[in-house]
Amino acid sequence: MTTQIGTGTDTTYCAANVFTAGNYEALTDVSFYTIEPDTDYTVAIFTNFTTPPGDAAPVVWTSGTSALPGYHTISLPETVTLMPGEVFSVVLEITSRPVFTHLQ
Secondary structure (H helix, E strand, O other), rough: OOOOOOOOOOOOEEEEEEEOOOOOEEEEEEEEEEEOOEEEEEEEEEEOOOOOOOOOOEEEEEEEOOOEEEEEEEEEEEEEOOOOOOOEEEEEEEEEOOOOEEOO
């Protein structure tokens, strides 16, 4: 029986994906998974970049902590308006806490 979950060490993961808008679109939310409780996250959206996933300041970003593992949908603080054919990226950094969570 599993009684604890967690890595026991501070672990940071980064991920990014580059997309092309198919139509006029409004990007309002980003979704991702976490596998451990109390995971810190930072989500950044980049547009108008030369080098993917982004070589200038993000057009919008947000950060927080997910209390439980699982699938999370995070609302962006501002809507990102996209034009047809516009290339944009979503960059995610997540950091798990170095503690074990006891399951009961």
